[in-house]
């Protein structure tokens with residue numbers, strides 16, 4: 268069911284500093300910041316030869332990553348995103364297996380304009396998992 272690794276997300280306390288570090292110090296291909304109000308974050312994608320890094324910074328008062336950054340003030344790896352061909356079939360398979368789908372349980376449109384879902388970290392060895400239909 269899960270396919271390619273689409274991205275690894277890092278929550279950062281200072282987006283400009285993280286962008287400069289990846290662009291200047293690490294010499295990476297860094298995109299422009301994109302506000303995602305529906306998700307409560309600003310994202311910056313870094314394109315690597317074999318996957319992407321997604322820098323996350325809180326947007327708005329109810330950002331879902333605010334709690335994470337409060338617990339991890341220096342930032343940290345926030346989630347991992349796997350690609351799936353059919354997100355509704357994936358959701359139904361996961362629910363049947365007892366996994367918790369976060370939020371409403373319905374896919375939302377993610378940063379790439381594709382449907383995404385999130386699975387509770389406690390069900391996946393402490394890792395927050397995002398699924399993106401491609």
Ligand SMILES: CC[C@H](C(=O)O)C(=O)SCCNC(=O)CCNC(=O)[C@H](O)C(C)(C)COP(=O)(O)OP(=O)(O)OC[C@H]1O[C@@H](n2cnc3c(N)ncnc32)[C@H](O)[C@@H]1OP(=O)(O)O
Nearest residue numbers: 303306331334335345369377378379383385388393394395
């Ligand atoms: C623009 C879309 C973009 C894309 O790629 O398309 C995105 O990726 S948007 C990314 C931001 N959105 C989300 O992360 C949505 C899903 N996340 C959530 O619903 C919350 O972050 C949630 C429920 C995972 C955690 O919320 P919160 O931190 O407020 O809850 P708790 O403090 O109660 O946490 C419960 C429990 O889980 C542990 N936790 C929290 N976040 C993570 C994490 N990222 N990785 C691993 N574990 C996490 C937290 O420590 C608590 O554990 P406990 O042992 O009880 O302390």
Ligand SMILES: [Co+2]
Nearest residue numbers: 276321348397
């Ligand atoms: Co993501």
